[in-house]
Amino acid sequence: xAVVSQHPSWVICKSGTSVKIxxxxxxxxxTTMFWYRQFPKQSLMLMATSNEGSKATYEQGVEKDKFLINxxxxxxxTLTVTSAHPEDSSFYICSAKGLAGRxxxxxxxxxxxxxxxx
Amino acid sequence: QKEVEQxxxxxxxxxxxxxxxxxxxxxxxxQSFFWYRQYSGKSPELIMSIYSNGDKEDGRFTAQLxxxxxxxxxxxxxxxxxxxATYLCAVDTxxxxxxxxxxTRLQVQP
Numbered sequence: 001x002a003v004v005s006q007h008p009s010w011v012i013c014k015s016g017t018s019v020k021i022x023x024x025x026x027x028x029x030x031t032t033m034f035w036y037r038q039f040p041k042q043s044l045m046l047m048a049t050s051n052e053g054s055k056a057t058y059e060q061g062v063e064k065d066k067f068l069i070n071x072x073x074x075x076x077x078t079l080t081v082t083s084a085h086p087e088d089s090s091f092y093i094c095s096a097k098g099l100a101g102r103x104x105x106x107x108x109x110x111x112x113x114x115x116x117x118x
Numbered sequence: 119q120k121e122v123e124q125x126x127x128x129x130x131x132x133x134x135x136x137x138x139x140x141x142x143x144x145x146x147x148x149q150s151f152f153w154y155r156q157y158s159g160k161s162p163e164l165i166m167s168i169y170s171n172g173d174k175e176d177g178r179f180t181a182q183l184x185x186x187x188x189x190x191x192x193x194x195x196x197x198x199x200x201x202x203a204t205y206l207c208a209v210d211t212x213x214x215x216x217x218x219x220x221x222t223r224l225q226v227q228p
Contacts, residue, residue, distance in 0.1 A: 034215050043220040044162070044206070057214075093161045097214075105150045105210050112161040 002028050004096050006110035013084055014118055021079045021113045023094030029074035030096035034107065035067070038091045050077055084117040091115075119144055122209050124219035132227050137194040139222050141207030144188070150210035151183055151190045156221065157203045165205075166192070197226045 003026040013019050023033060035047045048069050050056040056069035068080040077096075081088055093112040097105065123142045131137045139153075150169055154162035168174045168181040168190065180193040190209075194201055204223045208216040 032214055044218055046215050049214050091159075091161075095215075105216075106152065106164065106167060107208070107216050108164065109154075109161045 002096070002098060002106075002108040004030075004094065004108050004110040006094055006113050008113060009111060010114040010116075012116045012118065015085055016083055018080055018082045019084055019115060021081075021092055021094075021115075023077045023079070023096070023110050025075045025096045025098070025108075028096075028098040030077075030098055031074070032097045033071060033077040034095040034097075035069060035077075035079050036093045036095065038093060038112075044093070047079075081115065084115070086117045089115055089117045120219075121145060121211060121217045122207055122219040124205075124207050124222045126220060127223040128225045129222055130225045130227060131197050133197060133199060135197050135226075137197045137201065137224055137226070139192040139194075139205050139207075139224065140189060141191065141219055142189045143207075143209045143211075143217075145209065145211045145217075146185075146188060148185075148209045148211050151181070152208040152210075152216065153179075153181060153190075153192045154206040154208060154218075155203045156206060162206055194224075197224075199226045199228050202226045 005024045007022045036044045047062045048056045048058045050071040058064045071077040094110045095107040152167045153165045156162040166181045168183045174181045178195045182191045204221040206221045207219040211217045
């Protein structure tokens with residue numbers, strides 16, 4: 001299957017700082033990448049969708065100025081949580097869909113990043 | 119009505135039994151269907167995809183699709199304790215992101 005990596009796998013930061021999470025598709029080119037957040041014992045929540053070279057589309061209720069997404073290439077998307085607060089502590093998971101050669105409708109997930117804001 | 123519905127469970131089955139997980143969807147035009155498994159504290163991993171009516175088998179897993187009735191199911195044969203996880207049904211409803219159900223928690227009792 002397709003491999004998607006995320007870095008870091010976990011991060012602890014102080015309130016008010018910014019945290020950047022990277023998502024890479026390692027063996028395919030991703031047309032579209034998605035960012036999800038998941039709180040304990042809750043469902044996946046889609047935060048935003050990004051295409052390479054264009055602005056991300058944010059889901060309703062997700063602050064685009066707080067969660068900055070950059071999709072710099074067909075293999076890399078970053079999520080920056082700006083001025084993080086304890087309520088931003090969550091499990092952040094990226095997902096990618098591929099170009100031809102990989103099933104273009106299948107989403108492959110990264111391993112996730114656990115963010116804890118003190 | 120949610121677009122993709124799953125019973126939250128937990129579904130408890132004894133080791134060696136068949137676990138049957140069900141999912142219904144509302145968009146009759148959906149063409150692609152997926153099952154993901156998510157262990158506690160981990161991200162979802164793809165188990166199977168299915169596109170045509172009928173059964174699709176992969177090892178101990180069988181996905182079943184009935185577009186007329188708008189349901190998709192996943193059967194796990196010879197269930198093992200290691201199969202204990204939350205199983206997510208996902209449907210391509212034409213949006214860029216798949217639409218996920220809230221998941222069914224499966225517990226396989228040794």
